[in-house]
Amino acid sequence: MNHMKEIIRLSLGRVLILVKWIVFAGVTGVALGVVGAYFARSISFVTELRANHPWILYLLPFLGLLIVFIYQFEKQGGGTNLVLESVREGKRIPFRMAPMIFISTVLTHLGGGSAGREGAALQLGGSIAVKIGEIFRISEEKKKIMIMCGMAAGFSALFGTPLAATVFAIEVVTVGVVQYSALVPCTIASLTAFEVAKLCGGHAESFLVTGIPEFTLGSALKIALLAFLCAALSILFCKTLHSAEHLYKKYIKNPYLRIFVGGVLVILLAKILGTTDYLGGGMNIVERAVEGEVAPAAFVLKLIFTALTLGAGFKGGEIVPTLFVGSTFGCLFGQIIGFSPSLCAACGMIALFSAVTNSPLASLVLGFELFGFEGMAFYLIAISVGYMESGYYGLYHSQTVKYSKTEPEKINQKVKE
Numbered sequence: 001m002n003h004m005k006e007i008i009r010l011s012l013g014r015v016l017i018l019v020k021w022i023v024f025a026g027v028t029g030v031a032l033g034v035v036g037a038y039f040a041r042s043i044s045f046v047t048e049l050r051a052n053h054p055w056i057l058y059l060l061p062f063l064g065l066l067i068v069f070i071y072q073f074e075k076q077g078g079g080t081n082l083v084l085e086s087v088r089e090g091k092r093i094p095f096r097m098a099p100m101i102f103i104s105t106v107l108t109h110l111g112g113g114s115a116g117r118e119g120a121a122l123q124l125g126g127s128i129a130v131k132i133g134e135i136f137r138i139s140e141e142k143k144k145i146m147i148m149c150g151m152a153a154g155f156s157a158l159f160g161t162p163l164a165a166t167v168f169a170i171e172v173v174t175v176g177v178v179q180y181s182a183l184v185p186c187t188i189a190s191l192t193a194f195e196v197a198k199l200c201g202g203h204a205e206s207f208l209v210t211g212i213p214e215f216t217l218g219s220a221l222k223i224a225l226l227a228f229l230c231a232a233l234s235i236l237f238c239k240t241l242h243s244a245e246h247l248y249k250k251y252i253k254n255p256y257l258r259i260f261v262g263g264v265l266v267i268l269l270a271k272i273l274g275t276t277d278y279l280g281g282g283m284n285i286v287e288r289a290v291e292g293e294v295a296p297a298a299f300v301l302k303l304i305f306t307a308l309t310l311g312a313g314f315k316g317g318e319i320v321p322t323l324f325v326g327s328t329f330g331c332l333f334g335q336i337i338g339f340s341p342s343l344c345a346a347c348g349m350i351a352l353f354s355a356v357t358n359s360p361l362a363s364l365v366l367g368f369e370l371f372g373f374e375g376m377a378f379y380l381i382a383i384s385v386g387y388m389e390s391g392y393y394g395l396y397h398s399q400t401v402k403y404s405k406t407e408p409e410k411i412n413q414k415v416k417e
Contacts, residue, residue, distance in 0.1 A: 025146075028132050028146065028149045028193075031132065034197075035128065040117070041202075043106060057270065060112055060263035061263030064259035064313065070100055081397060083125075084172070092130070095131045096127075105120040114266065114280065115317060118319040121155050126151055126154075129146040148185070150189070153192070160205050160206075164363075164369055165190045166183070167362040168359055173400075175392075175394075175399055176401060215378070227347065227384075227389070234390045238416075239417070243311075245311040248262065269304070282321070285302075289345040292342045299332065319353070330344040330346070346379070350363045351386030354390075388405050396415065401415060
């Protein structure tokens, strides 16, 4: 009888916890679904506006000055690294980060800066989720889960991949550790945000991968080689972005001058090349790469444009540029060796994403949501090899590597820049 009472008590306790998270995470999902959908629409609007009025590109340096002005009173600097630190170490995320990153990312895209949007979504999600947690007066420990809910909801609303968003939020903070205590809350927040964003006019990203060959030893080895090269590319990608920021700060101390110079450099490079392909996010180029069409130097040029933009202080994110670089490199690889450029573009995209974020599980789920299941064996090889061979480099210097990628041992170190 006592055992039965204990079972009932524990069951009711778990039900109560579930109900609480349905409320907390559900509210977070609704809020981020609305904000994320309108953020995406804002990005699309200013991108189309710039495409119809090319002279807007010349405003980029001046828009940069406005971005620096917006952030001048933010001592912590904000950014995705602060969001990761808040989950692991309890650092406070100010609510003002949400409007700041929203406005500054839209300004960056309006002027043609090479940046993504999902990094901004993580920051939007983290700051809004913290505010919701304060309203509900939840404990400091549960606020960490709320931040992960916000990350999942923001990513899901903006990119339309709720499963990958859920796994990414619980996997990205600490390499080698998946925080399953946040699984249910992040799932609720992510799915809610996805559905709300659809109601607000959002749409899910997806690509049609063609020419998927039979899975054989030979085809598997070709994808493994691509993944190995993507791992090397990921190190170059991370070091270039971090080095650009350090060099800007070393030689141009004043942040206003720094971002103005960065904007001028982006304009000059775009004019020298005579193309706008590397401005903004560039998802249209990603689509072309998955269709098998690519300019040979596209992945290098996008990396340079992104380093010039983000290193100077413009806001946005690194994830869409990652997908751009990975897909174009993969497509080029496929063309060179004569092996399904479309499949190689897809594998290159998720292999590089896995390597730079150190999130292989999220990358696998992302591959399924973006490309379907037909090439899943190739996706798994690309992601796992890319993750292992990329070493301990990463986009987010606040990431902690808890366990070795190659040995069953703890190492507890920060990712390399």
